[in-house]
Amino acid sequence: MTGTDRHRRIVLWRHGQTAWNIEQRFQGDTDIPLTETGVAQARRAARLLAALRPDAIIASDLRRAADTAAELATLTGLPVTHYEGLRETYAGEWQGLTHTEILARFGEQYTAWKRGEPVRRGGGELETEVADRAAPLVLAAADKLDDRGVLVVVSHGGAIRTTIGRLLDLDPVSWESLGGLSNCCWSVLGEGARGWRLMEHNAGTLPEPVLGDDV
Template identity: 45%
Template sequence: MTTGRRLIVWRHGQTEHNAGGIWQGQLDTDLSETGVLQAKAAAEGLARLGPHRIVSSDLRRAARTADELAAVVGLPVTRDERFREIDVGTWQGMSQGDVAERYPDEHAALGRGEDIRRGEHGEAVEHVRERVYAGAQDLLAGLAEGETAVVATHGVAGRALAAAMVGLGQREAWLMLGGLHNCHWAELAEHRTGWRIVGWNVGAGPVASGTSDH
């Protein structure tokens, strides 16, 4: 009897911007020292799942996270820009407090769960959902029955992907699931009727304080 495929959606380790409450978006930041330690610990846990493929966002914080797993299991990492974080436009590099002060209407809309373009010319979550879902479908097309793929991505992008895979609306995902912690992952399993989220915010180590979903 064959078993379905498995998809692991893994958020990158902590960055200094996460710890400081700074909107990163597609700003290409590195892991902090804490983030590197998180990635190493998580890699040991993920290795026990026996991954067959590793794909990551091309942004350094996700790529470095994926490289830690690759070093443990001996697999190459494919970079795919479709798994990048949400583009936050003019908010990139701003603190959450500054965004709330300078963009009060937009900040309030986000607090209500509305899916708006971030930072004037950035993306809405629906735009992110479209590209991460397309990336996942291409990845899964090359995955055999019973195999496991790991996608190293970002907070908003990761939740958008998990929700898209199970047909959950993005606002509902925001309300029901919340965010993925740094270096924690969602486990999705394929069943006869479709994909299911069987694990959320799974991790191999403690959650660092002050992490941001952005």
């Protein structure tokens, strides 16, 4: 149920930096740990997000997301519930390849994906299948919040984008228009009279009030 009396927020937080991020390798659901820089990013971001006074934290069970979430859990005292369904997109043969290697071996597949066509990258999951498993977990956790509760979801760039697209009821063809998330940055969905709306995207600072006509 949504409405003007409910103002829940969902913070979708991407994990910190990994070695494969630096090398521009497609990670997918490969379990790659954080670098030292990634841990530092998580600690810095956690100090900011703790100021939002979150009520619950859920996270992917892959190490890079779980260790990012642990930094916020340490500051807030909240437990973290881990879900396999919040993992990054499984991308089959693409996983472990650099961007250049993917273009060289799977150029037509990559181009079709960028056009918004439903593509099983490397024989893996469709983006809509990622949304099918991730979005219901996020909604179920949000439904447990009180009217002004804050949920933090620690996941991965692709999984977050598909989840946002699904919660905003966007056509999957347009999900790519949301753009990516930098390491340890986040997006915020707020609840309004007509459902969820995107309040912040790829943010690294605390949300600012909207001052103007579009409140």
